[in-house]
Amino acid sequence: MAYIQVTYVEPYFDTSELQRRLTHFEKSYGLKRFMYATPFTMDGRAHGGLNEQYKRKTILTTERAFPYVKTRISVIEREQLILTPIEVAIEDIQKKTDExxxxxxxxxxxxxxxxxxxxxxxxxxxxxxxxEVALTFLTPVVEGKEQPTIHHNRIRLCFKEFTRRCAEALKRNKTLIGPDQREYQKELERNFLRFSERIQPLISCKPVRKAKRFENIK
Known part of the structure; x- marks a missing residue:
């Protein structure tokens, strides 16, 4: 008995392509490589804890580039990349930062x-x-239980950028809300303050100062 797998794919760009394809148009035309991801754990489950979650990226190369006169084009090459749990976490934080x-x-x-x-x-x-991602992957390094790797440095930098983008988003939101959402804004700011205070020791190599409050957001 034969089976057909139907799944969603998205365009795949390596680092050099991303440097060339800067506009929406360039990222939507002349596409020959596509990717879909499959989560897995080493014990056979699809999903597990943060430090157990791997991801398999399957990259497909088509015979011709999309868009094309035909809606189906033969796949001529297939390759797979395996992301470790910390690499999966880095990708997730980068995605949230982009959002x-x-x-x-x-x-x-x-x-x-x-x-x-x-x-x-x-x-x-x-x-x-x-x-939780930061606590899982950076706490062992801060406590001296693990030696820092290039991936630990990458995730630290990702969290610094993520924290900065969160602060910008809160400032932007404050300019958009009406009087009925002021309390909600304050709650978001309190959440961010708690987040900042907990994550700062994990991403800073210097003595940590208490995070600034947001009363002066304008």
Whole structure:
């Protein structure tokens, strides 16, 4: 019995391509490589804890470039990349950072989308969210239980950028809300303050100063 697997793919660009394909048009035309991801753990489960979660990226190369006169084109090459748990975490934080950047700079601004993104990043009810990611992968290094690797340095830098984008998003949101959402804004700022205070010792090699409050956001 034969099976057909139907799955969603997205365009795949390596580092050199991303440097060349800068515009939306360039990222939408002349596409020959596509990617889909499959989560897995070493014990056979699809999903596990943050430090157990691997990801398999399957990259497909087609015979001709899309868009094309035909909607189906033969795949001529297939390769796989395996991401370790910390690499999966780095990719996830980078994605959230990009979402913050897009929703903050979007014109015209969309307060609902912006608030959804902020809530997903620093909301207190977010399970396995950014703070949990930082605690999982950086605490052993801070406590001296693990030697820092290039991936630990990368994730530290990712969290610094992520934290900066969160602050920008909060400032942007404050300019968009009405009187009825002022308390909600304060709650978001409190959440961010708690997040900053907990993550700062993990991403800073210097003595940590208490995070500044947001009363002066304008």
């Amino acid at each position: 913050l950047k897009v929703s903050t700079t979007q014109e015209p601004a969309d307060a609902k989308i912006l608030q959804m993104v902020i809530q997903g990043c620093i909301g207190t009810t977010v399970n396995q969210g950014p703070l």
